[in-house]
Amino acid sequence: AKMVYYFGKKKTEGKGHPKALLGGKGLNLAEMTSIGLPVPPGFTITTEVCGDYYKSGKQLPAGLMDEVHEAVKTLEDELGKKFGDNDNPLLVSVRSGAAVSMPGMMNTILNLGLNDAAAEGLAKATKNERFAYDAYRRLINMYGDVVMGLPHHSFEEAFDKIKKKYKVTEDTDVPAEGLRELCDAYKAVYKKDAGEDFPQDPIKQLQLAIEAVFGSWNADRAISYRRIEAAKGNSEIANLIGTAVNVQAMVYGNMGDDSGTGVGFTRDPNTGQNKFYGEFLINAQGEDVVAGIRTPQPVAEMGKWDKAAHKELMEIKKTLETHYKEMQDIEFTIEKGKLFMLQTRTGKRNGIAAVKIACDMVKEGLITEKEAVLRVPASDLTHCLLPSFKPTARNAADVLCRGLNASPGAAVGKLAFTAHEARSRFENGENVILVRRETSPEDVEGMSAAVGILTSTGGATSHAAVVARGWGKCCVAGAGDIHINEKAKKITVTDAEGNNRTFTDKDTISLDGTTGEVMAGEVETQEPKLSGDFAKLMQWADKYRTLKIRTNADSPADSKRARDFGAEGIGLCRTEHMFFEADRIIHMRSMILADTEADRRAALKKLLPFQRKDFEGIFKAMAGCPVTVRLLDPPLHEFLPHEAAAQKQMAEELDVKPAEIKKRSAALHESNPMLGHRGCRLSITYPEILEMQVQAIVEAAISCAKKKIDAQPEIMIPLIGTAAELRILREKVEQTIEKTVAAKKFEGKLNILIGTMIEIPRACLTADDVAEYADFFSFGTNDLTQMTFGYSRDDVGGFLPDYIEHKIVPVDPFQSLDQNGVGQLVEMGVSKGRSTKTKLKIGICGEHGGDPASVAFCNKVGLDYVSCSPFRVPIARLAAAQAAL
Numbered sequence: 100a101k102m103v104y105y106f107g108k109k110k111t112e113g114k115g116h117p118k119a120l121l122g123g124k125g126l127n128l129a130e131m132t133s134i135g136l137p138v139p140p141g142f143t144i145t146t147e148v149c150g151d152y153y154k155s156g157k158q159l160p161a162g163l164m165d166e167v168h169e170a171v172k173t174l175e176d177e178l179g180k181k182f183g184d185n186d187n188p189l190l191v192s193v194r195s196g197a198a199v200s201m202p203g204m205m206n207t208i209l210n211l212g213l214n215d216a217a218a219e220g221l222a223k224a225t226k227n228e229r230f231a232y233d234a235y236r237r238l239i240n241m242y243g244d245v246v247m248g249l250p251h252h253s254f255e256e257a258f259d260k261i262k263k264k265y266k267v268t269e270d271t272d273v274p275a276e277g278l279r280e281l282c283d284a285y286k287a288v289y290k291k292d293a294g295e296d297f298p299q300d301p302i303k304q305l306q307l308a309i310e311a312v313f314g315s316w317n318a319d320r321a322i323s324y325r326r327i328e329a330a331k332g333n334s335e336i337a338n339l340i341g342t343a344v345n346v347q348a349m350v351y352g353n354m355g356d357d358s359g360t361g362v363g364f365t366r367d368p369n370t371g372q373n374k375f376y377g378e379f380l381i382n383a384q385g386e387d388v389v390a391g392i393r394t395p396q397p398v399a400e401m402g403k404w405d406k407a408a409h410k411e412l413m414e415i416k417k418t419l420e421t422h423y424k425e426m427q428d429i430e431f432t433i434e435k436g437k438l439f440m441l442q443t444r445t446g447k448r449n450g451i452a453a454v455k456i457a458c459d460m461v462k463e464g465l466i467t468e469k470e471a472v473l474r475v476p477a478s479d480l481t482h483c484l485l486p487s488f489k490p491t492a493r494n495a496a497d498v499l500c501r502g503l504n505a506s507p508g509a510a511v512g513k514l515a516f517t518a519h520e521a522r523s524r525f526e527n528g529e530n531v532i533l534v535r536r537e538t539s540p541e542d543v544e545g546m547s548a549a550v551g552i553l554t555s556t557g558g559a560t561s562h563a564a565v566v567a568r569g570w571g572k573c574c575v576a577g578a579g580d581i582h583i584n585e586k587a588k589k590i591t592v593t594d595a596e597g598n599n600r601t602f603t604d605k606d607t608i609s610l611d612g613t614t615g616e617v618m619a620g621e622v623e624t625q626e627p628k629l630s631g632d633f634a635k636l637m638q639w640a641d642k643y644r645t646l647k648i649r650t651n652a653d654s655p656a657d658s659k660r661a662r663d664f665g666a667e668g669i670g671l672c673r674t675e676h677m678f679f680e681a682d683r684i685i686h687m688r689s690m691i692l693a694d695t696e697a698d699r700r701a702a703l704k705k706l707l708p709f710q711r712k713d714f715e716g717i718f719k720a721m722a723g724c725p726v727t728v729r730l731l732d733p734p735l736h737e738f739l740p741h742e743a744a745a746q747k748q749m750a751e752e753l754d755v756k757p758a759e760i761k762k763r764s765a766a767l768h769e770s771n772p773m774l775g776h777r778g779c780r781l782s783i784t785y786p787e788i789l790e791m792q793v794q795a796i797v798e799a800a801i802s803c804a805k806k807k808i809d810a811q812p813e814i815m816i817p818l819i820g821t822a823a824e825l826r827i828l829r830e831k832v833e834q835t836i837e838k839t840v841a842a843k844k845f846e847g848k849l850n851i852l853i854g855t856m857i858e859i860p861r862a863c864l865t866a867d868d869v870a871e872y873a874d875f876f877s878f879g880t881n882d883l884t885q886m887t888f889g890y891s892r893d894d895v896g897g898f899l900p901d902y903i904e905h906k907i908v909p910v911d912p913f914q915s916l917d918q919n920g921v922g923q924l925v926e927m928g929v930s931k932g933r934s935t936k937t938k939l940k941i942g943i944c945g946e947h948g949g950d951p952a953s954v955a956f957c958n959k960v961g962l963d964y965v966s967c968s969p970f971r972v973p974i975a976r977l978a979a980a981q982a983a984l
C-alpha cells in the first residue's frame with residue numbers, strides 16, 4: 100500500500116482519504132492545500148506505517164524511505180530549495196497526528212535539515228546569521244532530546260558557559276558569534292552523550308525523527324492519555340492503529356517584527372457569535388502562544404499591525420467554513436508578511452454556542468435544518484437551560500472533592516444541615532445548600548428551599564437525585580469524601596492533598612451538578628437565555644422526530660414548566676409526593692396506624708379532597724394531553740417519622756401513645772424495602788388506597804369535563820410481576836370508575852386508560868400475559884435496572900465509582916440504559932406485549948427517558964414515547980430527532 104501522501108502545489112494525494120489513514124492533521128493539511136489555502140507543502144506518512152512499525156518489532160517497513168526520498172525531491176522541486184544546501188536550504192518540521200487529537204502527547208521536531216553547511220546557507224538566505232544559528236542550536240538540542248533521549252542538563256551547562264563568556268543573562272542577548280560557538284559546544288555535548296556525531300545527513304535525521312515520532316505513540320503518557328479518554332467514553336480513541344507523521348516545510352514567525360504566529364476559532368466558542376476569536380504574537384513561534392510566556396494580542400487588533408495579512412486571514416475563515424461547513428480551530432504563521440496555515444480542525448464549543456452556530460449556518464446556507472439538528476450534542480442543551488459557572492471563574496475554583504453529577508446546574512450557597520433549617524433560612528432570604536447523608540421524602544420541603552443539594556451517600560437514582568432532576572435543581576450525590584456532623588453543623592472534607600478542611604453553616608460553597616464537583620467559596624455564575632435560536636432548533640427537532648416526549652411531573656407548576664419546554668403529556672405522575680405536605684401527612688399517618696379497614700377508609704376519606712384538587716390542577720395544566728397517574732408506590736414506612744422527637748410530635752398530633760408509633764414503625768420495618776411491601780402489592784393488601792386514588796382521579800376528570808377542560812387521565816399500576824396482579828387490580832380500578840361515575844351521575848364519556856409499569860424482569864418475561872390486562876406499558880427502568888443488576892439503586896454510591904473505574908460497567912446504568920442487558924428485557928417486553936396487542940401503547944418513564952443514548956435505543960425498539968423530568972424535555976426532543984434522522 101501507498102505509505103506517503105504528498106500535499107503541495109505539485110499534487111495533493113491525501114484529499115478525500117480517510118482520517119483513520121492520514122490522521123486529523125494530515126487530512127486537513129491536504130484538504131486546505133486542495134482548496135487553495137496557503138499551506139507550506141509537505142507530506143504525510145500514514146498511520147498504517149506506524150501500525151506496521153510496531154507489528155515488525157519497531158522496524159520501518161521496506162520501501163518507506165524510498166517513498167520518503169521521492170516526496171522530499173518533489174518538495175525540493177516545488178520550493179526551489181535543497182536539503183542540506185549551503186545556499187538556500189530546505190528545512191522541515193516533523194510532527195505526529197493521530198486520527199483523534201492527543202494534544203501534546205507525542206513528539207515534534209522543528210528545523211530538521213540543518214547541518215553545518217545548511218546553517219551557513221540559512222544565514223545567507225535570510226541575511227540573518229543570528230537567526231540561523233539559533234535555529235541550528237535548537238535542532239541539535241531538540242533532536243538530542245527527542246531522538247536520542249540525551250539529558251537536557253548537559254546542553255544547559257554548555258549554554259550557561261557561553262552566556263557567562265558574553266556576560267549576558269538572557270538567551271536572546273547572546274550575539275550571533277556566541278550562537279555559532281554554542282552550536283559547536285552542543286555538537287560536542289551530543290557526541291559525548293550519544294557516542295556519535297550529530298548527523299550531518301538530513302535524510303538520516305529525517306529517518307530517525309520519523310522513528311522517534313512513531314516511538315512516542317507508545318510513550319507512557321500517550322498510553323495513559325488514550326486509556327483515560329477511552330474511560331471517559333471516547334470509544335474512537337481505543338481503536339486507533341497508530342499516529343501519522345507529517346513532514347512539512349518550515350515557516351518562521353520569529354524572523355522579525357514583520358513575522359508572527361497565532362491561534363483562533365472561526366467563531367466565538369463561548370457565545371457562538373460569528374466573529375473570529377483568536378490571539379497572535381509578533382515575532383514568535385507557535386509554541387510561544389501556547390506556553391503563555393508573553394501575552395498575545397486579540398486577532399481583532401491584527402489589522403493595525405499587518406492589514407493585508409489580517410484581511411487574508413478573514414478571507415481564509417470564510418473559505419474554511421464554506422468548505423468544512425463547520426466552525427474551525429486554526430493555527431497560522433506569518434513569515435515576513437506572508438500568511439501560512441499550519442492546522443485546522445473542528446472547533447470545540449459549549450451548548451449555547453453550538454445552538455447559535457447551527458442556526459446561523461442554516462441562515463447562511465452552509466448547512467440544512469437536518470444537519471443543524473444532528474450537529475448539536477443533545478446533552479449540551481443543558482447549558483442553555485440552567486445557570487452555569489462562568490468559565491473563567493470555574494477554572495480558578497478551589498475544588499474540594501467530587502461526587503456523582505446527579506443533577507446538572509450551578510449552585511452557590513451557605514451550608515444548611517436539616518430540611519427545617521434550609522426552609523427557615525430560605526424564608527429569611529438566604530441561599531442555602533442542603534447537605535445531608537442522603538435525603539428522604541421528609542426532606543422535600545428543605546430541598547425545594549435550597550439552591551442545591553449535596554449528599555454524601557446515594558446514587559444517580561437516589562431520592563435526592565430524582566427529586567433534584569425533576570426540579571432542575573443542582574445536585575451532587577454520593578460525595579463520599581465529605582463527613583457530615585449534623586449536630587455540630589459542620590462538614591469535614593479531605594482534599595486531594597490529604598488536608599482536612601472544615602466548613603460550617605456560615606460558610607459558602609459552590610456545587611457543579613454537571614461535573615459533580617464541590618468547590619469552596621463563591622464561584623461566579625451566569626443565567627440561561629432561551630434565545631430565538633434555541634426555540635428554532637427545537638422546532639426543527641419536532642419536525643423530524645417520531646417519538647413523543649412526555650414529562651415526569653406531579654404538580655401543576657412542574658406540568659406547566661414541562662409544557663413550556665415542549666412536553667406532550669405526563670408519562671409519570673408520582674402520587675406519593677402529594678402526601679408529604681403538613682396538612683396531608685397527618686391523614687396518611689393515621690391511615691397507616693389504623694387497625695381496621697373502616698378506620699383506614701375514614702383516614703383516606705380525608706385525603707380524597709386533596710388528591711382530587713391536585714389531579715384537577717394537573718389535568719388543567721396538561722389539558723388536551725395524556726396524564727399518566729401512578730397509584731401509590733413506596734412502602735408505607737416511608738411516611739412515618741424515624742427520629743424519636745418527630746415520633747413524639749406525631750403521637751401528640753394524632754392523640755396516640757408514642758409507643759404505638761414505635762411499634763407500628765417497627766412492624767413495618769423491612770430488610771429490603773425496595774423488594775418489600777410496595778407498588779401494586781400495597782393495593783392487593785389495602786385495596787381501599789387504590790379506591791380512594793381512583794375515585795379522586797375520576798372525580799377530577801368529571802369536574803374538568805364539566806368545565807370543558809379536556810382531561811385525559813391514564814391510570815398506571817406499578818411494580819407488576821405477574822399477570823394475575825394486574826387482572827385483579829384492573830378489575831378493582833374498573834369497578835371504582837363505574838361506581839364513581841354512577842355516584843356523580845355523570846353522563847359524558849371519560850375514556851380512562853388502565854395500564855401498568857414494566858419494572859420487574861418477570862413482567863418482561865411474561866409481557867404477553869400481562870398485556871391481556873393492559874391498555875399501555877410504561878417501562879420503569881429505574882427499578883428494572885435495579886432488579887436486573889441486583890444493585891440497590893439507593894446504595895450504588897458505595898461501589899459504582901470503582902466499577903466504572905475498572906470498566907466493569909462503561910457508565911452508570913441508572914443514568915444511561917444498559918442496552919446489552921436491561922435493553923434485552925425492554926425489547927422482549929415490547930415484542931411480547933405487542934404479540935398480544937399489536938397497537939399496545941408503550942413508553943418509558945425511568946430516569947433514562949432523558950438520556951440521549953437511551954432515547955435513541957427507545958426509538959430503535961419502537962416505543963411510542965419517552966418521559967423525563969421537565970428540564971430534560973428539550974434534550975429528549977433533540978435526541979429523538981437525531982435518532983430519527
Ligand code: PEP
Nearest residue numbers: 858879880881882944945
Ligand atoms: C422506575 O422504577 O423506573 C420508576 C419510574 O419508578 P420509581 O423511580 O418511582 O420507582
Ligand code: MG
Nearest residue numbers: 858879881882
Ligand atoms: Mg419504580
